Amino acid sequence: MKRSGSELLKAINLRPFVESLIAVLVGFIIGAIVLLAFGYNPWSAYYWLFQGALGSTYGIASTLRYATPIMLTALTFAIGTRTGIFNIGAESSFYFGAIAAVIFTNIWDNMWFGLVMGMLFGALWALPAAVLKVYRGVHEVISTIMLNWIGWFFVLWLIVGPYANPNDPNKTLRIPVNARLPIIGYGLSIAIIIAIIAALLTYFLLWHTTMGFGMRASGINQKAARYAGMNPKMAVMWSFLIGGLLSGLGGAMKIMGEGPGYAISQGGANIYGFGFDGIGVALVGRNHPLGIILSAIFFGMLRAGTALMQAQAHVPLEIIKVIQGIIVITVAIPSLYDLVKKAIHRGAA
Amino acid sequence: MDRTPIIEMKGIVKVYPDGTKALKGVDLTVNEGEILGLLGENGAGKTTLMKILFGMLHPTSGKIFIRGKEVHFKSPSDAIAHGIGMVHQHFTLVEVFDALHNIILGMEGHGLFSKIDIEKAKEKLQKLMDELNFQVPLEIPVENLPVGVQQRVEILKMLYRDVDVIILDEPTAVLTPMEVEELFRVLRQLKAEGKTIIFISHKLNEVMELTDRVTVIRKGEVIGTVNTSEATPQLLARMMVGRDVVLRIEKPPREPGEPILRVENLKVMGDRGEIAVNGLSFDVRAGEIFGIAGVEGNGQTELIEAISGLRKVEEGKIYLQGKDITGRGPKELYELGMAHIPEDRTHMGLILDMTVTENSILGLHWRPDFQRLKGVINWSRAREHAKSLIEQFDITAPGTETPVKSLSGGNQQKLIVAREVSKEPIFIIAAQPTRGVDVASTEYIRNYLVKLRNEGKAVLLVSADLDEVIQLSDRMGVIYEGEFMGIVKPEEVNTEEIGMMMGGIRYEEIRK
Numbered sequence: 129m130k131r132s133g134s135e136l137l138k139a140i141n142l143r144p145f146v147e148s149l150i151a152v153l154v155g156f157i158i159g160a161i162v163l164l165a166f167g168y169n170p171w172s173a174y175y176w177l178f179q180g181a182l183g184s185t186y187g188i189a190s191t192l193r194y195a196t197p198i199m200l201t202a203l204t205f206a207i208g209t210r211t212g213i214f215n216i217g218a219e220s221s222f223y224f225g226a227i228a229a230v231i232f233t234n235i236w237d238n239m240w241f242g243l244v245m246g247m248l249f250g251a252l253w254a255l256p257a258a259v260l261k262v263y264r265g266v267h268e269v270i271s272t273i274m275l276n277w278i279g280w281f282f283v284l285w286l287i288v289g290p291y292a293n294p295n296d297p298n299k300t301l302r303i304p305v306n307a308r309l310p311i312i313g314y315g316l317s318i319a320i321i322i323a324i325i326a327a328l329l330t331y332f333l334l335w336h337t338t339m340g341f342g343m344r345a346s347g348i349n350q351k352a353a354r355y356a357g358m359n360p361k362m363a364v365m366w367s368f369l370i371g372g373l374l375s376g377l378g379g380a381m382k383i384m385g386e387g388p389g390y391a392i393s394q395g396g397a398n399i400y401g402f403g404f405d406g407i408g409v410a411l412v413g414r415n416h417p418l419g420i421i422l423s424a425i426f427f428g429m430l431r432a433g434t435a436l437m438q439a440q441a442h443v444p445l446e447i448i449k450v451i452q453g454i455i456v457i458t459v460a461i462p463s464l465y466d467l468v469k470k471a472i473h474r475g476a477a
Numbered sequence: 478m479d480r481t482p483i484i485e486m487k488g489i490v491k492v493y494p495d496g497t498k499a500l501k502g503v504d505l506t507v508n509e510g511e512i513l514g515l516l517g518e519n520g521a522g523k524t525t526l527m528k529i530l531f532g533m534l535h536p537t538s539g540k541i542f543i544r545g546k547e548v549h550f551k552s553p554s555d556a557i558a559h560g561i562g563m564v565h566q567h568f569t570l571v572e573v574f575d576a577l578h579n580i581i582l583g584m585e586g587h588g589l590f591s592k593i594d595i596e597k598a599k600e601k602l603q604k605l606m607d608e609l610n611f612q613v614p615l616e617i618p619v620e621n622l623p624v625g626v627q628q629r630v631e632i633l634k635m636l637y638r639d640v641d642v643i644i645l646d647e648p649t650a651v652l653t654p655m656e657v658e659e660l661f662r663v664l665r666q667l668k669a670e671g672k673t674i675i676f677i678s679h680k681l682n683e684v685m686e687l688t689d690r691v692t693v694i695r696k697g698e699v700i701g702t703v704n705t706s707e708a709t710p711q712l713l714a715r716m717m718v719g720r721d722v723v724l725r726i727e728k729p730p731r732e733p734g735e736p737i738l739r740v741e742n743l744k745v746m747g748d749r750g751e752i753a754v755n756g757l758s759f760d761v762r763a764g765e766i767f768g769i770a771g772v773e774g775n776g777q778t779e780l781i782e783a784i785s786g787l788r789k790v791e792e793g794k795i796y797l798q799g800k801d802i803t804g805r806g807p808k809e810l811y812e813l814g815m816a817h818i819p820e821d822r823t824h825m826g827l828i829l830d831m832t833v834t835e836n837s838i839l840g841l842h843w844r845p846d847f848q849r850l851k852g853v854i855n856w857s858r859a860r861e862h863a864k865s866l867i868e869q870f871d872i873t874a875p876g877t878e879t880p881v882k883s884l885s886g887g888n889q890q891k892l893i894v895a896r897e898v899s900k901e902p903i904f905i906i907a908a909q910p911t912r913g914v915d916v917a918s919t920e921y922i923r924n925y926l927v928k929l930r931n932e933g934k935a936v937l938l939v940s941a942d943l944d945e946v947i948q949l950s951d952r953m954g955v956i957y958e959g960e961f962m963g964i965v966k967p968e969e970v971n972t973e974e975i976g977m978m979m980g981g982i983r984y985e986e987i988r989k
Contacts, residue, residue, distance in 0.1 A: 336853055336854055336856070337852050337853055337854060338842055338843050338848070338852050338853075338854055339852060341835070341842055341854060344831075345828055345831070345835075345839070348828050348829075348830050348831065349824065349828045349829075349830075351821075351824050351825050352824065352825050352826070352827065352828045352839070353828075354787060354807065355785075355787065355807060355817070355819060355825045355826070355840070356807070356839040356840040356842075357806065357807040357808030357809075357811055357840055357843075358808075
């Protein structure tokens with residue numbers, strides 16, 4: 129075990145980690161300027177942010193709870209990027225995972241059944257984009273955006289239509305008690321553990337298996353991958369399917385692991401936007417599953433700290449969102465720096 | 478000859494941001510009206526030096542004088558304003574524009590509404606071409622022009638900007654032998670018109686033939702400058718690599734064995750749906766190097782891709798050790814004992830952004846040696862494998878975990894050869910195995926191919942370098958428009974006959 133541990137360390141290049149860390153710090157500094165500009169005290173704002181996110185067991189539990197779904201959707205995006213596709217279909221696979229969990233746990237109230245069906249439907253919803261890409265050359269950004277909208281309205285219809293709760297028609301049926309994810313404490317379910325395991329498995333898949341090697345090779349250079357006897361088409365196919373599966377799992381666990389409702393709420397409010405947030409998480413995590421674990425927790429902190437930041441430092445939610453946005457943008461700085469460097473030492477070949 | 482220096486570069490040092498010292502204090506003098514050869518191996522610093530002269534790179538230290546006056550170039554346009562132009566190895570043409578528009582591009586006037594005076598430009602250009610006896614068709618999209626003519630468009634582009642000095646970076650790399658002749662004629666013509674030419678090359682024969690003086694650069698330093706008339710190829714080779722290069726390959730005679738690869742009546746389509754390989758039949762026997770010579774683009778690429786399972790076979794059969802392998806994919810072929818050194822090193826042979834280790838098992842990664850369980854890669858084994866390849870083939874690499882893009886071209890190619898050989902093949906395709914590779918690595922790779930042959934392997938060599946094919950092959954086929962004009966033993970024909978076959982005349986007709 130010791131041996132594989134050191135290998136794990138070798139495989140992780142620390143430079144992107146440090147760069148992301150610097151980017152996050154820069155984001156905080158710019159955020160402080162924004163706070164100052166609007167007349168808030170950045171010290172107190174950040175104090176309450178961290179107090180809310182990490183200052184209590186409840187805070188930590190909230191941080192991890194918020195981190196869970198975006199960790200999984202970020203993995204979807206990252207696995208796409210690593211295989212050379214810009215897959216933004218995590219959003220709708222997430223919806224399908226959520227609705228599948230509602231539907232199937234109400235057929236058989238078994239937790240594992242719910243999770244598996246969530247993953248299956250998440251993957252199924254990624255299939256059209258995969259087939260269109262591989263066999264017809266349709267660009268995945270176009271197809272996944274359209275599928276996101278189709279998925280959204282279809283799921284909305286399921287929420288208010290066939291699977292509406294007869295006693296509370298704005299919401300869906302509840303997840304049966306037996307099928308809910310066990311709670312660790314303070315509202316945090318085992319979903320976070322499953323998500324971290326999923327990230328580790330994704331890492332293992334991409335960096336330690338023949339299949340992952342083929343996926344990464346295809347992502348960089350399809351011609352070379354084909355020459356090496358790999359199958360780039362299947363690599364893209366698997367990338368979509370595994371990506372969909374991960375987001376589907378995220379959607380299912382969002383509903384099965386978070387009380388008190390254990391249902392999709394009115395207008396799909398509690399399942400909307402996680403796929404898009406995942407893109408930011410993946411970027412901060414440098415499209416690396418291990419980086420994504422950290423960055424998802426970081427994003428979770430920002431979310432969990434919001435309440436105290438609002439209540440104690442009186443910073444409005446909107447400003448907090450601005451700061452989050454600034455951080456995502458500052459993450460682009462390292463690659464921007466590379467570009468500038470190249471421009472200065474032109475043609476360094 | 479006029480001996481006034483037009484360009485003097487003094488103490489040029491270039492250190493790249495990653496700490497690589499590309500130039501370590503280079504002095505270079507270029508005389509007005511001469512053709513100066515700049516000779517050196519890949520990575521010697523020739524191109525870096527010229528990019529500095531052309532304002533594309535800035536020297537870390539050092540001075541540049543033009544006609545005795547010190548200059549500082551911020552960009553190529555400064556260099557052009559001082560009468561220095563450069564033609565790059567990779568052309569910078571807008572493919573869908575015709576020559577005329579390519580040439581005036583960037584000089585069309587910079588006001589938002591300024592009008593382009595095409596007629597005036599054309600007139601000026603025609604006058605220029607007449608003066609220099611140097612013609613290119615002006616109104617055909619350049620993508621439809623042969624490479625040699627495209628190169629002339631590039632040269633004309635510089636002349637149109639009134640430059641006195643033209644730098645040509647490895648201009649013959651992309652040309653056929655006939656086009657090379659034509660280029661040399663043009664360059665001599667330009668010299669007669671009083672232009673100064675700097676000719677970057679690593680080909681001894683060309684430098685010997687064309688230049689007045691040669692400056693040899695090795696590892697960022699000037700080794701010396703000689704008058705070409707006083708130089709010999711052996712002397713230049715020694716200056717270039719720092720030791721005598723065995724330009725002849727030792728190849729003991731050997732009786733070939735059984736046919737290993739047999740191609741029957743093979744027909745393959747090109748990318749544009751044309752017939753690229755038209756009914757080829759040949760075999761490659763054990764202990765034999767079968768060479769394919771020919772001008773590039775006569776079906777060689779399609780032939781290799783068909784044999785190696787990357788391109789669909791329209792008609793005909795391919796057998797490996799008597800087994801029909803037509804239509805099988807690369808993975809299966811590797812398992813049957815095929816190895817393939819592809820012609821496109823950077824786009825096919827390697828994944829540049831991946832590490833040396835990852836590249837070292839590309840195409841072998843599913844072998845049980847590199848698996849912990851089925852489907853799980855054993856990276857420590859892979860690393861050992863990479864290390865042993867580096868050691869065995871004397872590859873210069875910072876480490877096994879660095880991306881291969883940080884290796885020099887020669888070392889990248891050695892890595893590919895090493896990896897393919899480590900597949901322990903019985904049949905190996907070597908396509909352009911030494912293209913763009915430095916002299917030392919070239920020698921190494923050629924000798925290695927002979928070694929494989931001596932060990933009884935079948936080698937199919939495809940190369941645009943005619944000397945390479947002649948030197949290495951036991952038998953050679955000369956390909957023209959997807960057909961063999963003849964299959965001959967190199968020692969039985971002379972260069973002229975091979976040239977005629979490359980030009981599309983059948984061997985039987987030549988011998989008549």
